[in-house]
Amino acid sequence: MATRFVLTVAILHLMIWDCYAVSGVIWHKQQQKFVQLFSIPEFAALQQENLAKRRATEKPDMSGEVVKAVYYEEKNIVMFYDNDTKVNGVCGDLWHVLAEYLNFTFIPIRVTNRNFGERLENGSQNGLVGMLARNEAQVIMRSGFYPSRFDIVDFTTPLWRSRFHIYVRPKWQFNNTWVFTLFSWQMWFYILFLFIILSYVV
Numbered sequence: 406m407a408t409r410f411v412l413t414v415a416i417l418h419l420m421i422w423d424c425y426a427v428s429g430v431i432w433h434k435q436q437q438k439f440v441q442l443f444s445i446p447e448f449a450a451l452q453q454e455n456l457a458k459r460r461a462t463e464k465p466d467m468s469g470e471v472v473k474a475v476y477y478e479e480k481n482i483v484m485f486y487d488n489d490t491k492v493n494g495v496c497g498d499l500w501h502v503l504a505e506y507l508n509f510t511f512i513p514i515r516v517t518n519r520n521f522g523e524r525l526e527n528g529s530q531n532g533l534v535g536m537l538a539r540n541e542a543q544v545i546m547r548s549g550f551y552p553s554r555f556d557i558v559d560f561t562t563p564l565w566r567s568r569f570h571i572y573v574r575p576k577w578q579f580n581n582t583w584v585f586t587l588f589s590w591q592m593w594f595y596i597l598f599l600f601i602i603l604s605y606v607v
Protein backbone atom coordinates (compact mmCIF):
# COMPACT_ATOMS: atom_id res chain seq x y z
CA MET A 406 0.00 0.00 0.00
CA ALA A 407 2.76 2.37 0.97
CA THR A 408 4.62 1.68 -2.27
CA ARG A 409 1.47 2.22 -4.24
CA PHE A 410 0.85 5.54 -2.58
CA VAL A 411 4.39 6.63 -3.23
CA LEU A 412 4.10 5.45 -6.80
CA THR A 413 0.82 7.27 -7.31
CA VAL A 414 2.21 10.41 -5.77
CA ALA A 415 5.38 10.07 -7.80
CA ILE A 416 3.41 9.72 -11.02
CA LEU A 417 1.13 12.61 -10.13
CA HIS A 418 4.17 14.58 -9.17
CA LEU A 419 5.59 14.02 -12.63
CA MET A 420 2.25 14.94 -14.13
CA ILE A 421 2.01 18.27 -12.32
CA TRP A 422 5.69 18.96 -12.78
CA ASP A 423 5.08 20.84 -16.00
CA CYS A 424 1.69 22.34 -15.28
CA TYR A 425 1.94 25.01 -12.65
CA ALA A 426 -1.04 27.07 -13.65
CA VAL A 427 -3.43 24.30 -14.59
CA SER A 428 -5.46 23.32 -11.56
CA GLY A 429 -6.72 19.84 -12.30
CA VAL A 430 -9.32 17.95 -10.31
CA ILE A 431 -8.99 14.68 -8.41
CA TRP A 432 -11.58 12.29 -6.96
CA HIS A 433 -11.81 12.70 -3.18
CA LYS A 434 -12.79 9.35 -1.70
CA GLN A 435 -14.02 10.64 1.66
CA GLN A 436 -15.98 13.56 0.28
CA GLN A 437 -17.20 11.48 -2.70
CA LYS A 438 -16.67 14.29 -5.17
CA PHE A 439 -14.05 15.86 -7.41
CA VAL A 440 -11.91 18.48 -5.69
CA GLN A 441 -9.26 20.86 -6.97
CA LEU A 442 -5.93 19.04 -7.09
CA PHE A 443 -4.09 21.84 -5.33
CA SER A 444 -6.65 22.05 -2.51
CA ILE A 445 -5.09 18.88 -1.15
CA PRO A 446 -2.26 19.93 1.20
CA GLU A 447 0.26 17.43 -0.26
CA PHE A 448 -0.24 18.72 -3.78
CA ALA A 449 -0.45 22.34 -2.67
CA ALA A 450 2.94 21.90 -1.00
CA LEU A 451 4.32 20.36 -4.19
CA GLN A 452 2.99 23.23 -6.24
CA GLN A 453 4.43 25.81 -3.85
CA GLU A 454 7.76 24.02 -3.97
CA ASN A 455 7.71 24.03 -7.78
CA LEU A 456 6.73 27.67 -7.92
CA ALA A 457 9.44 28.64 -5.46
CA LYS A 458 12.00 26.67 -7.47
CA ARG A 459 10.96 28.39 -10.68
CA ARG A 460 10.83 31.84 -9.17
CA ALA A 461 14.27 31.40 -7.62
CA THR A 462 15.78 30.98 -11.08
CA GLU A 463 13.42 32.97 -13.30
CA LYS A 464 11.67 35.64 -11.38
CA PRO A 465 13.10 39.08 -11.78
CA ASP A 466 11.64 40.70 -8.64
CA MET A 467 10.49 44.17 -9.55
CA SER A 468 10.27 45.03 -5.82
CA GLY A 469 6.85 46.59 -5.96
CA GLU A 470 7.75 49.07 -8.72
CA VAL A 471 4.72 51.05 -9.87
CA VAL A 472 3.54 50.10 -13.35
CA LYS A 473 0.75 52.25 -14.75
CA ALA A 474 -1.21 50.49 -17.43
CA VAL A 475 -3.58 52.34 -19.65
CA TYR A 476 -6.43 51.15 -21.84
CA TYR A 477 -10.04 51.78 -22.60
CA GLU A 478 -12.97 49.52 -21.81
CA GLU A 479 -13.19 46.72 -24.35
CA LYS A 480 -15.68 43.94 -23.76
CA ASN A 481 -14.12 40.58 -22.75
CA ILE A 482 -10.61 41.93 -23.38
CA VAL A 483 -10.11 44.64 -20.77
CA MET A 484 -13.04 45.39 -18.45
CA PHE A 485 -12.67 47.78 -15.52
CA TYR A 486 -14.38 47.22 -12.15
CA ASP A 487 -14.08 48.32 -8.49
CA ASN A 488 -14.20 51.99 -9.43
CA ASP A 489 -11.65 51.39 -12.22
CA THR A 490 -8.98 50.13 -9.82
CA LYS A 491 -9.03 46.58 -11.19
CA VAL A 492 -9.39 44.98 -14.58
CA ASN A 493 -10.51 41.61 -15.84
CA GLY A 494 -11.08 40.08 -19.24
CA VAL A 495 -8.61 38.11 -21.33
CA CYS A 496 -5.86 40.74 -21.23
CA GLY A 497 -6.89 42.40 -17.95
CA ASP A 498 -6.57 39.21 -15.89
CA LEU A 499 -3.17 38.58 -17.39
CA TRP A 500 -1.80 41.82 -15.93
CA HIS A 501 -2.90 40.95 -12.40
CA VAL A 502 -1.22 37.54 -12.76
CA LEU A 503 1.95 39.20 -14.05
CA ALA A 504 1.88 41.77 -11.25
CA GLU A 505 1.72 39.01 -8.67
CA TYR A 506 4.35 36.92 -10.41
CA LEU A 507 6.83 39.73 -11.04
CA ASN A 508 5.98 41.62 -7.84
CA PHE A 509 5.12 44.99 -9.30
CA THR A 510 2.36 47.39 -8.27
CA PHE A 511 -0.19 47.41 -11.03
CA ILE A 512 -2.22 50.60 -11.48
CA PRO A 513 -4.81 50.51 -14.24
CA ILE A 514 -5.70 53.82 -15.87
CA ARG A 515 -8.95 54.00 -17.75
CA VAL A 516 -9.29 56.32 -20.69
CA THR A 517 -12.54 57.02 -22.47
CA ASN A 518 -11.03 58.13 -25.75
CA ARG A 519 -10.54 55.03 -27.91
CA ASN A 520 -7.74 56.65 -29.87
CA PHE A 521 -4.87 54.19 -29.86
CA GLY A 522 -2.41 56.75 -31.08
CA GLU A 523 -1.18 58.33 -34.27
CA ARG A 524 1.82 60.38 -35.18
CA LEU A 525 1.09 64.09 -35.43
CA GLU A 526 2.64 66.43 -37.94
CA ASN A 527 5.16 67.76 -35.43
CA GLY A 528 6.36 64.18 -34.77
CA SER A 529 4.72 63.69 -31.37
CA GLN A 530 2.10 61.03 -30.71
CA ASN A 531 -1.37 61.26 -29.26
CA GLY A 532 -3.74 58.68 -27.79
CA LEU A 533 -2.47 55.72 -25.75
CA VAL A 534 0.92 55.67 -27.48
CA GLY A 535 1.25 59.37 -26.67
CA MET A 536 0.69 58.62 -22.97
CA LEU A 537 3.50 56.07 -23.17
CA ALA A 538 5.75 58.54 -24.96
CA ARG A 539 5.10 61.18 -22.24
CA ASN A 540 5.66 58.48 -19.55
CA GLU A 541 2.17 58.99 -18.12
CA ALA A 542 1.85 55.21 -18.35
CA GLN A 543 4.33 52.38 -18.85
CA VAL A 544 2.06 49.76 -20.34
CA ILE A 545 -0.76 49.55 -22.87
CA MET A 546 -2.78 46.57 -21.73
CA ARG A 547 -3.45 45.34 -25.21
CA SER A 548 -1.97 46.24 -28.53
CA GLY A 549 -1.66 45.03 -32.04
CA PHE A 550 1.81 44.77 -33.52
CA TYR A 551 2.94 47.91 -35.31
CA PRO A 552 6.58 48.00 -36.43
CA SER A 553 6.22 51.76 -37.00
CA ARG A 554 5.95 52.26 -33.22
CA PHE A 555 9.22 50.50 -32.38
CA ASP A 556 10.83 53.80 -31.37
CA ILE A 557 8.39 54.27 -28.48
CA VAL A 558 7.01 50.81 -27.66
CA ASP A 559 8.52 47.40 -26.93
CA PHE A 560 6.19 44.57 -27.80
CA THR A 561 5.77 41.34 -25.85
CA THR A 562 5.59 37.95 -27.50
CA PRO A 563 2.26 37.83 -29.32
CA LEU A 564 -0.55 36.19 -27.36
CA TRP A 565 -2.43 35.28 -30.49
CA ARG A 566 -2.15 35.78 -34.19
CA SER A 567 -4.99 36.55 -36.49
CA ARG A 568 -5.11 36.56 -40.24
CA PHE A 569 -7.35 38.41 -42.57
CA HIS A 570 -8.23 37.26 -46.03
CA ILE A 571 -9.85 39.41 -48.64
CA TYR A 572 -11.79 37.53 -51.27
CA VAL A 573 -12.55 39.49 -54.39
CA ARG A 574 -15.10 38.10 -56.79
CA PRO A 575 -13.69 38.38 -60.32
CA LYS A 576 -15.66 40.46 -62.71
CA TRP A 577 -16.07 38.78 -66.10
CA GLN A 578 -16.12 40.95 -69.14
CA PHE A 579 -17.73 39.73 -72.35
CA ASN A 580 -17.03 41.04 -75.80
CA ASN A 581 -19.80 39.86 -78.08
CA THR A 582 -18.02 41.05 -81.18
CA TRP A 583 -15.06 38.70 -80.65
CA VAL A 584 -16.10 36.59 -83.68
CA PHE A 585 -15.44 39.46 -86.04
CA THR A 586 -11.96 40.00 -84.68
CA LEU A 587 -10.90 36.51 -85.86
CA PHE A 588 -10.29 37.61 -89.44
CA SER A 589 -9.35 40.87 -91.00
CA TRP A 590 -12.11 42.85 -92.78
CA GLN A 591 -10.63 41.83 -96.20
CA MET A 592 -10.99 38.19 -95.23
CA TRP A 593 -14.61 38.73 -94.19
CA PHE A 594 -15.18 40.46 -97.48
CA TYR A 595 -13.83 37.44 -99.42
CA ILE A 596 -15.91 35.05 -97.37
CA LEU A 597 -19.03 37.06 -98.12
CA PHE A 598 -18.02 37.31 -101.78
CA LEU A 599 -17.47 33.54 -102.01
CA PHE A 600 -20.76 32.91 -100.29
CA ILE A 601 -22.65 34.99 -102.83
CA ILE A 602 -20.80 33.48 -105.82
CA LEU A 603 -21.32 29.93 -104.61
CA SER A 604 -25.00 30.48 -103.88
CA TYR A 605 -25.47 31.53 -107.53
CA VAL A 606 -23.38 28.71 -108.93
CA VAL A 607 -25.10 25.89 -107.06
Ligand SMILES: *[C@@H]1O[C@H](CO)[C@@H](O)[C@H](O)[C@H]1NC(C)=O
Pocket residue numbers: 466467468469508
Ligand atom coordinates in the same frame (compact mmCIF):
# COMPACT_ATOMS: atom_id res chain seq x y z
C1 LIG B 1 7.91 42.39 -3.40
O1 LIG B 1 8.51 43.63 -3.28
C2 LIG B 1 8.42 44.19 -1.96
C3 LIG B 1 8.99 45.59 -2.00
O2 LIG B 1 10.34 45.62 -2.33
C4 LIG B 1 9.14 43.28 -0.98
O3 LIG B 1 9.03 43.83 0.33
C5 LIG B 1 8.51 41.91 -1.02
O4 LIG B 1 9.24 41.01 -0.20
C6 LIG B 1 8.51 41.37 -2.45
N1 LIG B 1 7.73 40.15 -2.47
C7 LIG B 1 8.19 39.01 -2.99
C8 LIG B 1 7.22 37.86 -2.97
O5 LIG B 1 9.28 38.92 -3.47
Ligand SMILES: *[C@@H]1O[C@H](CO)[C@@H](O)[C@H](O)[C@H]1NC(C)=O
Pocket residue numbers: 488
Ligand atom coordinates in the same frame (compact mmCIF):
# COMPACT_ATOMS: atom_id res chain seq x y z
C1 LIG C 1 -13.80 56.33 -7.29
O1 LIG C 1 -12.55 56.94 -7.64
C2 LIG C 1 -12.56 58.36 -7.68
C3 LIG C 1 -11.23 58.83 -8.19
O2 LIG C 1 -10.16 58.16 -7.58
C4 LIG C 1 -12.91 58.90 -6.27
O3 LIG C 1 -12.94 60.30 -6.30
C5 LIG C 1 -14.26 58.32 -5.85
O4 LIG C 1 -14.54 58.73 -4.51
C6 LIG C 1 -14.25 56.80 -5.93
N1 LIG C 1 -15.59 56.30 -5.66
C7 LIG C 1 -15.82 55.30 -4.84
C8 LIG C 1 -17.26 54.89 -4.71
O5 LIG C 1 -14.94 54.74 -4.21
Ligand SMILES: *[C@@H]1O[C@H](CO)[C@@H](O)[C@H](O)[C@H]1NC(C)=O
Pocket residue numbers: 525527528529
Ligand atom coordinates in the same frame (compact mmCIF):
# COMPACT_ATOMS: atom_id res chain seq x y z
C1 LIG D 1 2.51 68.72 -31.32
O1 LIG D 1 1.20 69.16 -31.62
C2 LIG D 1 0.25 68.86 -30.63
C3 LIG D 1 -1.12 69.31 -31.12
O2 LIG D 1 -1.06 70.21 -32.16
C4 LIG D 1 0.62 69.58 -29.32
O3 LIG D 1 -0.33 69.25 -28.32
C5 LIG D 1 1.99 69.07 -28.89
O4 LIG D 1 2.42 69.78 -27.74
C6 LIG D 1 3.00 69.30 -30.00
N1 LIG D 1 4.27 68.69 -29.61
C7 LIG D 1 5.44 69.30 -29.71
C8 LIG D 1 6.64 68.50 -29.29
O5 LIG D 1 5.54 70.42 -30.12
